[in-house]
Amino acid sequence: MNTTRIFGGLARLLAGLLAGACALAPALAADDWPARKPITYVVPFTVGGSTDVVGRVLAQKLGERLGQSVVVENRPGAAGGIGASYVAKAPPDGYTLFGGTISTHAINASLYKNLRYDPVADFEPVSLIATLPNVLLVDPNLGVDSVADLIELLRKDPAKRTYASSGAGTSTHLAGALFADTIGVPLTHVPYKGTPPAMVDVSSGAVTFMFDQMTAALPLLQQGKLKLLAVTTPHRIALAPDTPTMQEAGVSGFEMASWQAVYAPKGTPPAILERLAREIGEIVKEPDVQERLGKTMGMELVGSSPQALRELMASEIPRWAEVVKKSGASVE
Template sequence: MKRRTWGLTLVVAGVAGFLGWALPPGMRTAAAQAAPQAAAQGAGKYPDHPIRLIVPFSPGGGNDNVARTVGRRLGEILGQAIVVENRAGAGGTVGAETVARAAPDGYTLFLGGVGSHAINPNLRKNLPYDAIKDFAPITLLAQASMVLVAQPSLHIRTVPELIALARKEPGKLDYASNGNGSSSHLAAVMFATDAKVQLTHVPYKGLSPALTDLLAGQVPLMFSSVVAILPHIKDGSLVPLGVTGSHELPSLPGVPTIASQGLPGYETSSWYGILAPAGTPRAIVMKLNQGLNEALQDPKIRESLAGDGAEPAGGTPEQFAEHIKREKDRLGQAIRQSGLQME
């Protein structure tokens, strides 16, 4: 018996299965329901050993930073370590599939986001998981604007200047992204569609190689998370042209929104949330939800997220589930309008 809660579920389920053939329909239903109810009641002992938190991207990016910042505090609240495990690959698909197939016992969690739960379902064929059916949403952690940056060698400082340059030289301006179908890729596609310009996509296998070539001048443009790009903006290596959200960011004072620079309908952002495999007992989901909401009230956590350009969220599992559905529908419409397809 690896885990007490899971073991109890198996015992009760076995008894229910053994008796089910001889029971009337009403009692058969009650017996079948006993297993999940027993598992929920056993959540009082949860967690009794470390919890894995799967991050579907490489270390060092915004997703990884949020997971480690919030995970550390959640571990203190629950009294067990939260072990962050990076499972990068296929735009977040590898990590998401890992969790979707994990035991629903609360010991494998997922840092899901706009890529895994809103972009991939609309863009990737034969996705090995169902973003809605295979997960139990727990809490929306934070939402974060991205920032559009340019190489100083382009000699532009605003979005209108970029648009003018792109129209003068259609298709000659390259932009880097974290990979095909990533949030940085989609942000650029939506920008090009709204601005009616042609930009050439240069996909990379993650943030680190994309940022390396951006800083080296191999590509002149990129949409990126604030946490990854902020040090290079501060030292003058990159020029911020605009942020993708609905308002300016405290971490980037004086950098206007893209929408305010002639593209009033433009807005997109990254978001992060914690999910568990579908079928995780409600009592465990609520215990995690309570712990995460408490962690998000910690001034140090809020300060850390704000420094990364992220705004703490929180809320109920039901609110997070609705957010996922709404974002999936919204970005699906944007993808169809842009004609974006996986390369």
């Protein structure tokens, strides 16, 4: 009896059975999803920022529609990289979702020299939730009333002037770096672990200025603790119709818009991705969501298909690679 042949055959049979089981597992997971356990929605930034607000609205609404709890978990740091690398390693079973942004899934790919995740290879796009404008913010007591005034102030003594961001490598960081490069003034970047502490320091004059999303700035703007100088979108926005765009304010070619999206770990079953995209598409149409995220916070709600988000990334990643290169920004 040829035992080598027999054992070899058994080994091949076992390997085939294991491969078949692995291939079947995602399908089985999709069949009973999401009945087995609560879903974790990872927000890669601190509580209170726009990504957190979007995540909590979606978590509540998805929970109602799916009949399963959706729990928000904040994992801030490294421009969203800590949360992203965590989700990239999570089981692709539909029980871990990620609140991605222009930073985590477009800018970081070229900004970070040693990124611990691949925004394309490690994730499945689910849906583009919304786009939203960035705005230029200063302390009301800084003594400037326009972008031109700010530029004049920065040029007088650049060594004393700084700009804040919600974290090294975020779109707010890159906006500040691009602004400094555009006006030809070397400025010091001060990164924070999230938007709220950064805005507090700008409002107190500890930092000269910052760019951030209109959604996050609204409370302090309404309290008179921040001053709005310009918006970074190509056109003026409904929430601030009297505020000029950066280009109208004299900074030629300066344009930037942030976005919020949902992702799942690579290999998550298509049926789950499609179900999530359908539910999100309906959620963004709900009147209370339109009121809270749209009218109140200035977001342009989308609710796209997975393919549409994939196509957005395909255009945004090379676009921001060029911006990063031009600005000279880099993070270890």
